[in-house]
Amino acid sequence: xxxxxxxxxxxxxxxxxxxxxxxxxxxxxxxxxxxxxxxxxxxxxxxxxxxxxxxxxxxxxxxxxxxxxxxxxxxxxxxxxxxxxxxxxxxxxxxxxxxxxxxxxxxxxxxxxxxxxxxxxxxxxxxxxxxxxxxxxxxxxxxxxxxxxxxxxxxxxxxxxxxxxxxxxxxxxxxxxxxxxxxxxxxxxxxxxxxxxxxxxxxxxxxxxxxxxxxxxxxxxxxxxxxxxxxxxxxxxxxxxxxxxxxxxxxxxxxxxxxxxxxxxxxxxxxxxxxxxxxxxxxxxxxx
Amino acid sequence: xxxxxxxxxxxxxxxxxxxxxxxxxxxxxxxxxxxxxxxxxxxxxxxxxxxxxxxxxxxxxxxxxxxxxxxxxxxxxxxxxxxxxxxxxxxxxxxxxxxxxxxxxxxxxxxxxxxxxxxxxxxxxxxxxxxxxxxxxxxxxxxxxxxxxxxxxxxxxxxxxxxxxxxxxxxxxxxxxxxxxxxxxxxxxxxxxxxxxxxxxxxxxxxxxxxxxxxxxxxxxxxxxxxxxxxxxxxxxxxxxxxxxxxxxxxxxxxxxxxxxxxxxxxxxxxxxxxx
Amino acid sequence: xxxxxxxxxxxxxxxxxxxxxxxxxxxxxxxxxxxxxxxxxxxxxxxxxxxxxxxxxxxxxxxxxxxxxxxxxxxxxxxxxxxxxxxxxxxxxxxxxxxxxxxxxxxxxxxxxxxxxxxxxxxxxxxxxxxxxxxxxxxxxxxxxxxxxxxxxxxxxxxxxxxxxxxxxxxxxxxxxxxxxxxxxxxxxxxxxxxxxxxxxxxxxxxxxxxxxxxxxxxxxxxxxxxxxxxxxxxxxxxxxxxxxxxxxxxxxxxxxxxxxxxxxxxxxxxxxxxxxxxxxxxxxxxxxxxxxxxxxxxxxxxxxxxxxxxxxxxxxxxxxxxxxxxxxxxxxxxxx
Numbered sequence: 001x002x003x004x005x006x007x008x009x010x011x012x013x014x015x016x017x018x019x020x021x022x023x024x025x026x027x028x029x030x031x032x033x034x035x036x037x038x039x040x041x042x043x044x045x046x047x048x049x050x051x052x053x054x055x056x057x058x059x060x061x062x063x064x065x066x067x068x069x070x071x072x073x074x075x076x077x078x079x080x081x082x083x084x085x086x087x088x089x090x091x092x093x094x095x096x097x098x099x100x101x102x103x104x105x106x107x108x109x110x111x112x113x114x115x116x117x118x119x120x121x122x123x124x125x126x127x128x129x130x131x132x133x134x135x136x137x138x139x140x141x142x143x144x145x146x147x148x149x150x151x152x153x154x155x156x157x158x159x160x161x162x163x164x165x166x167x168x169x170x171x172x173x174x175x176x177x178x179x180x181x182x183x184x185x186x187x188x189x190x191x192x193x194x195x196x197x198x199x200x201x202x203x204x205x206x207x208x209x210x211x212x213x214x215x216x217x218x219x220x221x222x223x224x225x226x227x228x229x230x231x232x233x234x235x236x237x238x239x240x241x242x243x244x245x246x247x248x249x250x251x252x253x254x255x256x257x258x259x260x261x262x263x264x265x266x267x268x269x270x271x272x273x274x275x276x277x278x279x280x281x282x283x284x285x286x287x288x
Numbered sequence: 289x290x291x292x293x294x295x296x297x298x299x300x301x302x303x304x305x306x307x308x309x310x311x312x313x314x315x316x317x318x319x320x321x322x323x324x325x326x327x328x329x330x331x332x333x334x335x336x337x338x339x340x341x342x343x344x345x346x347x348x349x350x351x352x353x354x355x356x357x358x359x360x361x362x363x364x365x366x367x368x369x370x371x372x373x374x375x376x377x378x379x380x381x382x383x384x385x386x387x388x389x390x391x392x393x394x395x396x397x398x399x400x401x402x403x404x405x406x407x408x409x410x411x412x413x414x415x416x417x418x419x420x421x422x423x424x425x426x427x428x429x430x431x432x433x434x435x436x437x438x439x440x441x442x443x444x445x446x447x448x449x450x451x452x453x454x455x456x457x458x459x460x461x462x463x464x465x466x467x468x469x470x471x472x473x474x475x476x477x478x479x480x481x482x483x484x485x486x487x488x489x490x491x492x493x494x495x496x497x498x499x500x501x502x503x504x505x506x507x508x509x510x511x512x513x514x515x516x517x518x519x520x521x522x523x524x525x526x527x528x529x530x531x532x533x534x535x536x537x538x539x540x541x542x543x544x545x546x547x548x549x550x551x552x553x554x555x556x557x558x559x560x561x562x563x564x
Numbered sequence: 565x566x567x568x569x570x571x572x573x574x575x576x577x578x579x580x581x582x583x584x585x586x587x588x589x590x591x592x593x594x595x596x597x598x599x600x601x602x603x604x605x606x607x608x609x610x611x612x613x614x615x616x617x618x619x620x621x622x623x624x625x626x627x628x629x630x631x632x633x634x635x636x637x638x639x640x641x642x643x644x645x646x647x648x649x650x651x652x653x654x655x656x657x658x659x660x661x662x663x664x665x666x667x668x669x670x671x672x673x674x675x676x677x678x679x680x681x682x683x684x685x686x687x688x689x690x691x692x693x694x695x696x697x698x699x700x701x702x703x704x705x706x707x708x709x710x711x712x713x714x715x716x717x718x719x720x721x722x723x724x725x726x727x728x729x730x731x732x733x734x735x736x737x738x739x740x741x742x743x744x745x746x747x748x749x750x751x752x753x754x755x756x757x758x759x760x761x762x763x764x765x766x767x768x769x770x771x772x773x774x775x776x777x778x779x780x781x782x783x784x785x786x787x788x789x790x791x792x793x794x795x796x797x798x799x800x801x802x803x804x805x806x807x808x809x810x811x812x813x814x815x816x817x818x819x820x821x822x823x824x825x826x827x828x829x830x831x832x833x834x835x836x837x838x839x840x841x842x843x844x845x846x847x848x849x850x851x852x853x854x855x856x857x858x859x860x861x862x863x864x865x866x867x868x869x870x871x872x873x874x875x876x877x878x879x880x881x882x883x884x885x886x887x888x889x890x891x892x893x894x895x896x897x898x899x900x901x
Binding site: 010011012013014017061062063064065087088091100101102223248249250252253255256257258259260262263264265270282284286287288 | 631632634636639640641643645672673675678679680784809812813814818819820822824829831836840841845846855862863866
């Protein structure tokens, strides 16, 4: 939980300055950037406060800020990685930024995945398309302490082969024998040499049929995928309180003041973005 | 029967015969002098209809909000001549199908209410033509006369002082039937054409851009003026632009549903020799 | 020991405060509008109006406020903080509903992260309220369990004396005491008969409303569409409200230098919650009106134990289509729980 580390004299809206040290095009319009802090004090603050699951506001001066999760885990806090799709003003400016350019980061904000609650359990990660980044931060947090967890299964799919993100890491996970990786693309999205499954993520999940016993599920994806994945998990016998997900909403301040991101009485920037499926089902669905 | 009763009966008939699915009119407000928009779906609800000299708001904007007409059924609406002109403009700009509208026309002059004959917008064209012919040459509004007597510097200072109060609430835009853009120019951010801040530049930009976007389209209903929470005399700017457009292009907004928008059409005999 | 401030001493008080370096702000009426503005002498103050059109919110949370200044040279970035220029101020003649509005927003601006823009101004401003001797049909402070002489948020409360003679002085905070020490010799010991405080009838049963709002099934009630059909989404209510606090960030400048600003925003705007993907959780005006009411009387009190409304009635007074919180809450309190 983030402590109240600001004093009344400090400007809570002032971001940290980050340098882009690496960038990688994941899929058409989707890019990952690796950022390093330029100010040691700001870096220290981040290391103190960042836990897997939290998000930040990434900005380009003159354009604005946008919200993305931190895609790198708390176990690797020397840098920040995040993945975005170019779709609006700020992401276009981010897409036009080069290695060596300076952008801004405000955060880390929000709550965290309670990873210690997952110790000793089996884990199933279910994700789709560009929603792999938040899941990825949890996956790496767990892989960095692999011995603490039981069986780890990752079910990940995208519309087409080209839309899969973190392709190099997928290959790495496939090579490991302590992860069961199930990859899929939507029907019609396969390439001629596609060796993995074809089918929508919820369908493939049901085929993989993970046991709900002593198992935690982490699912991130577009709303439609989450809806059907939850149905599939329920069919498989999962309890909603053992299923974790992340919510997104339009944000500006990230600190609970601008009044924008609430779903019912829950402020996604303060009480989220990590929620159990049980918590999400209690929210007014019309406000999602 | 009083005019109010006549119109109530008409509204009830329109509803009970199934000719319209809704009538948009006025009902009592929270104080004796206030009137509110009233959306009537049954003849019983029509009992609360009020029609008197306090019914001055232009209700035509409701016709195009949230897909009211998308089911292709008809709607009845109480409109004064300014509202009927708004209706014509909305039709001319392809924002609604005028065949779906049944007009219950009325007018308010010197605190007296009069009924107007007609049911379709085109039934009132003679009336609107006579309005064009009788546009007063001199302002007739004391504040407008004061401004007309000012020189450029004084006018600029006057409007700078008025606009300094603007808080960018966009009530003027929301209240105006002619401001229907789903994404207003102030909402565009690639690039941010108009600042949303209420400093001098931002306020001038907004109010002047809006005045230009309404040139040749404003019908002078005063909705913007009444909506402004800081009482900027907005209708004067739009009235002045309407006056300019009438003089330069002989264009009076809202004459018919086929009238071309003045700033979006070019005629060979336009006083400007070049299209830009 | 009670003290009174006589009206004929007010000019001296203003001069004294100004000499001590305080900007004196009070209700001012111009030809077409009224607001709280800085004054140079007491004659500029109009203490007889029910309340100025605008609240004091703009003095603590301006419509537009620079937060950061940036300059970019090649790949170097220079960011300068803006802090509000220090300015000690005294608001003379605030309405109790305005003062309580500021106190209501304190926990929000201090929720985990302290917004120094708000708090610096709060710390530098003395709020001297004058209890109300008249009200109009739109006032509803009593329905919010406040009152025309509520002291919430005030540093000093002045209770009007009969015959417009002046006020009984009630110092409530250290800040208030310090400000009135400056004019101690202009005050008189003793007391005089007070004028009657305005009577504001209760307009709705707040507890019944909150119970209804907290019931999950009422979120999807058809009531919301019915009550808000005429709402045009204009944000007048939001911007005049003493407690509404939603804001937006805007970068103004170019790629080389500029200012990041915090500007007022409103949940009534259609694009307030619009996602870049095109999905809008609150795509209809009724969903936005529901958010406004729920936030003020359900979510905000759930977090901060106070309703986000001080009952000033400006929303209803100003609404171009005669809507407002009063009407909605009156309607809700007649519904089945």
